[in-house]
Amino acid sequence: MRPNVLDPLFAPVSVVDGIGPRIAKLLCNLLPVPESMQEPRVLGLVFHLPHSIIDRxxxxxxxxxxxxxxxxxxxxxxxxxxxxxxxxxxxxxxxxxxxxxxxxxxxxxxxxxxxxxxxxxxxxxxxxxxxxxxxxxxxxxxxxxxxxxxxxxxxPLVEPVYPLTAGVSPKVLRKAILSALERVPDLPEWIDPHVVAKHGFSGFRESLARLHGPRDEADVDLQNPARRRLAYDELLAGQLALGLVRRKLKKTAGRVFQGSGDLAARIREAFGHRLTEAQERSLGEIRIDQEKPERMLRLLQGDVGSGKTIVALLAMANVIESGAQAAMMAPTEILARQHFASISPLARAAGLRIEILTGREKGKARDETLAALKAGDIDILVGTHALFQESVQFRDLGLAVVDEQHRFGVHQRLLLSSKGQHSDMLVMTATPIPRTLVLTAYGDMDVSKLDTKPPGRQPVKTVTVPLVRLDEVVDRVRNAIANGQKVYWICPLVEENEELKVASAEERFDTLKKVISAPLGLVHGRMKGDEKDAVMQAFKQGDIRLLVATTVIEVGVDVPDATIMVIEHAERFGLAQLHQLRGRVGRGSDHSTCLLLYKEPLGEVAHARLAIMRETEDGFRIAEEDLKLRGEGEILGTRQSGAANYRLASLADHADLLEIARDDARLVIETDADLHSERGKALRTLLYLFERDEAIRLLRAG
Known part of the structure; x- marks a missing residue:
């Protein structure tokens, strides 16, 4: 149960003076609205901090x-x-x-x-x-x-300036926030006394009052001690919650998977290439985890084209040799089918039965797959989030592999691993994630890194071209196709949009069809799954030479002989997305080029983004730069996945505090795992305050 002391903060905003039903409704556009409520909480007002001041x-x-x-x-x-x-x-x-x-x-x-x-x-x-x-x-x-x-x-000589929404004046918002601040109770101190002393932190309530009553510019700075105090509170709540989830999963004993290595040897032979040093190292780390009696929770980070899939397949082979089954889950049907296509020949060469299950498999075929899965006749099941459904039952799931994890929330991650009796979990991502983000979103995981590319991969030459030179680009593409090359052409939208004045995929497809005689294809997110697959297959086989697409092809699509990537309106894409798209070429032994078409004039951030793309292909460096330019929510895709999206902390500005919070959370879990001490009880209040209730439920469930 949430402590009663927090009740004033968890009340709806309409209890605050000056907020009637109309203003409460408008505030839904400005503040987070809990699922169980029709309007924001008082806490939302209290945590709505000013970004600058007016000095009168x-x-x-x-x-x-x-x-x-x-x-x-x-x-x-x-x-x-x-x-x-x-x-x-x-x-x-x-x-x-x-x-x-x-x-x-x-x-x-x-x-x-x-x-x-x-x-x-x-x-x-x-x-x-x-x-x-x-x-x-x-x-x-x-x-x-x-x-x-x-x-x-x-x-008022110094006034704080808050983010606003239409219909709510600064005066109304300010009055509501001051009224909400009066409802903030005195709470017990949950920060370690040494940390408080070292960083000069004042109390929780005092810090809020200081931030909402600034006296000069320094009081609204992100490095102000009051702001750092609240950022630390939020980071500590996050690290403690992740740590408790981790402990719960580790506490449910895992299993020892120790195969003979015969299956893995057969897969390696069918694969026909030597693994890179990074692949062998990561595989070694996974094997050590598999041989321990604890559950494996490992993140396999690898840049585009670094060879994660073969590592995952070899990890599955070890589990299957020990008598269990494995599952591989991808966020989209295109990606699930691609994984299936790339690992099926290797699995079958080793004598394994592999099947696929997405929303498209229906009727008798689906029933047969489910029956075979339950009977234990299927060794590897590849699928989309359809694998979460209750009707999907494994005889004995030993390893769940989740690809592009940042598209799934933590809850879904737990759901899949709960399908097996203490199954291990391997999460893969081709989006290199900065260390600070690994800690916040995956603090409950060990990390393996594939930081080298397989031999034979060619660097991709990246060129930026203003859109006024579009005709030259079309000529170059026409010549390349005449010389037998394959080309991707990416547009930001599906159909024309009056407001944005941006070329859409459909529009670009129509114009290119008139000037290029080679066969063209079009792929976008509104097409049916089998339509998309048919076009992708035709492109892969060479029946289509130029593929016009939206970003549906961003993750994991593998056409080794595609050598040119044109990205139209590149200034509209994030760095990580540009890097992912560029990774679709340069997968074979031929030289490849990525053309970034941009509309002038470029803003400062867009200019920086395109410059970084020209300078480097190192996904890890790109991820660090992206964090500086865009902030954490965008990189992890947390807008969709409900993962850590901070209100008070900024990972780019408070990374040093994150390390301290992680170490402190670890110490708490080692010394007071059930949070029974005086400080432990205060930390429970902190978890409720930042709505990390799942962690408390885990405590109660033991």
Missing amino acids: RKQPGIAFAPEGAIVTLKVRIDRHQPSPRGRSNVPYRVFAHDETGEIGFVFFHSKPAWLEKTLPVGEIMLVSGRVEWFNGRPTMVHPDHIVSEANAADL
């Missing part, structure tokens, strides 16, 4: 107020000039002066009586807002604050 302490005098600057002026009110009768579109003006000059205050759709009362002629007033100059004369349209000289103390 600048009082330069009218003549010295810079264009566009927010200033505070001490003025005497001279006269009012109401809008002419019947012409409400003409603004109401109030003129005033100080010793340096004159200014006009401008009000649209105003109430004259209110203005006469607020700005009485002859009185000295403090007026604060943005100054604009027209024809050498200063004006201030709708000042932010107006107070009399006697009430100068009521003027």
Whole structure:
């Protein structure tokens, strides 16, 4: 049960002064809304931090107020000039002066009586807002604050600036946040005293108050001690939750898988290539895990084309030799079918039975596969998330391999491994993930890295070309196809979009068809699975020479003799995505090229992205740069998968705190795994505060 002390924070926002049903509904666009509720929680307001400040302490005098600057002026009110009768579109003006000059205050759709009362002629007033100059004369349209000289103390000199949403004014939001802050209870300290002392952290409540009541720019900086304190709280909650999940999975005893190596030898022979040093090293790490009586939870990270699939297959062979079954799960049908196509010949050469199960397998064939699986006649089952369904029952699942893990949430990961009695888990990703992200999203896993490419792979030459030179690119593609090459052409959209003015895949397919005589194909996400497969197969076999596609082909599609990749509107793609797409070429022994077409002018981030793509093919370096440019949520695809998406911590700015949080969480789990000590009870409160309830349920379940 959540501690009662947190109840005020978990109440709906409508309990806060000044928030009625209309504002509560608008706040759904700004703050997280829990699944069980129709509106955000008070906690959402409390954690909604300002990103900058408005400093109203600048009082330069009218003549010295810079264009566009927010200033505070001490003025005497001279006269009012109401809008002419019947012409409400003409603004109401109030003129005033100080010793340096004159200014006009401008009000649209105003109430004259209110203005006469607020700005009485002859009185000295403090007026604060943005100054604009027209024809050498200063004006201030709708000042932010107006107070009399006697009430100068009521003027907020430093104001926090918050992210906003349409329909909610800064004043309404600020009032609601201040009211929400009053509901924050005094909570027990959950941070280790040594960490508190070393980093100069103040208490949780005090840190929130400091961030919402900034006194200068330094108070809203990400490195401010109050912000670092809250970032640490969030990171510690995440690391502790992952650690408890890990402990639960490890505690349910695993099994020892120790095969003779005969199956693996047969697979290697059918494969016909020597494994790289990185592949052998990773395989060795997996074998050590498999031979321990604990469950394996390992992440196999490998750049595009580094040979993860063969490593996974050899790991499966060891489990199958020990009498169990293996499963391999991919996020899309295209990828599942591709894995099936690439590992089937090797598995069958070793005498293994391998089948596929996606949403497309239906009727009698599906029933036969399920029956054979339950009877233990199938050694390896490849599939999509269809493998999660209750009807899918293994006789004895020993190893679950999950590809492109960041597309699946942690819950799905646990669901699949629960299909087997204490089955091992190997997760693969072709998206190189920076160390900090490995810790946050996979803190519960050991990591193996494939950091070298198989021999014979050629580097891909990357060139950036402005879209105005599109005709030259089309000529080059036409010549390449005439010389027997295969080409990918990637577009960001499926169909034309008026608002974005970006070429769509369908539109580009139509224009290229008119100027290139070779057979063309089109693939996008709205096509049926078997249609997509048929086009991909035709491209692979060479019946299609140019494939126009959206990013559905991003992950794992393998056509070794494709040598040119054209990415249109490359400025619209993230770095990791560009790197994945580029990885579709350069898979054979021929020289390959990636052409990044961009629309001018380029923004700063897009320019940096394209420059990095030209400089390096190292996926791990690209991932680190991507983290700096885009932040963590995008890289892991957590927008879809519900994994760690931080509200208070920034992984690019607080990476040092993440390491400390991980070490502290490990120590807690070693010394007080059930969180029974005084600090342990405080840490339970922390887990609830950051909505890591699953971890507490695991504690209760033992």
